[in-house]
Amino acid sequence: MFLHNPEHSLTEATRDDLLEAACSTLADACAQGLCDRWGISSWDPRLLVIPAEGELPRPDVLMTRAGLLVSADILDAAERLAERLRPREAWGMSPFGGSTADAVWDRFDPRIFLREPRTSTPIQAAFRAAYRLPSVSAVAVGTDNPGHLGELTDALDLELDDHMIQQYRELLRARSQPV
Ligand SMILES: NC(=O)c1ccc[n+]([C@@H]2O[C@H](COP(=O)([O-])OP(=O)(O)OC[C@H]3O[C@@H](n4cnc5c(N)ncnc54)[C@H](OP(=O)(O)O)[C@@H]3O)[C@@H](O)[C@H]2O)c1
Structure with missing residues (x-):
């Protein structure tokens, strides 16, 4: 069971108490056998990582946006939130x-992020790259x-070019700096 986009109902003033209460409620529901696992799904995790006091219950899953359309600050926030929450698994979405x-998908070829670009489609490459933007399982x-689902599952073994992903992250960060 996911706590869905908690950033929509939090403010900086209420965030710590409400987030702690919501996470504890889900953790308790699991402990009582009402659900198997719990997690947080966040489209925009930036509000969730402003330094908070106290520990939150450790979620089974943290799910955040992933892939080539995600901005540098959202990627950085997702990684910082994962460090803070220490979820058992990190998942990506969308x-x-x-x-x-x-x-946007006609403007570039995502296969530049693969070690062997010729064996895949651009959609497969974009899907595979999402596993590293941010790092998710x-x-x-x-x-x-x-058929589309089959195309994507066939992409799971494609090898990513880590150097290219790293360069892309640096470029994204540089472009998001105010000039
Ligand atoms: N927390 C949130 O606010 C939030 C918001 C959005 C999404 N989500 C989560 O993310 C999941 C996925 O998001 P999403 O469905 O909105 O976006 P998405 O997965 O980024 O994109 C879905 C689109 O991709 C197309 N597609 C998929 N595989 C394809 C392929 N092999 N070739 C061509 N087109 C392909 C689909 O078209 P076809 O149907 O034609 O394949 C569909 O139109 C949701 O189910 C939800 O769990 C969460």
């Missing part, structure tokens, strides 16, 4: 930002098409 038909993706 690797295509909700649509592969968006014009699973990615929640939406599709109504079993």
Whole structure:
């Protein structure tokens, strides 16, 4: 069971108490056998990582946005939140930002992030790259098409070019600095 986008109902003033209460409620629900595992899913984790007092219960899963459309500050916030919460697993979501038909996907070829670009499609490369932006062990993706799902699961073994991913993160950070 996920605490869904807690940033929508928190302010800086209420954040620490409300977040602690919500996480404790879910952790208690698991302890009582009402659900198997609990987690936090956050589209914009920036409010959740402002230094907080006290420890939060450790979630089973932290799920944040992942992939090539995620901004530098959201990626950094997701990583800092994972350090703070120490979830048993980190998952990503929405690797295509909700649509592969968006014009942005025609503007570049995500296969530059693969070690062997010729053996895959751009969609597969974008999906695979989401596993490192930020580092996650699973990615929640939406599709109504079993063929599309097969294309994505076939991409799971594609090897990423770590140097290129690192360079991309540095470029993203540099471009997000105020001039
Ligand atoms: N917490 C939040 O605020 C929040 C917000 C959004 C999403 N989420 C989570 O993230 C999950 C995924 O997000 P999402 O569905 O909005 O976005 P997404 O996974 O980034 O994109 C889904 C789109 O990608 C297309 N697609 C998938 N595989 C494809 C392929 N192989 N080839 C071509 N197109 C492909 C799908 O079209 P087809 O159907 O034609 O394949 C669909 O239109 C959701 O189920 C949810 O769990 C959370």
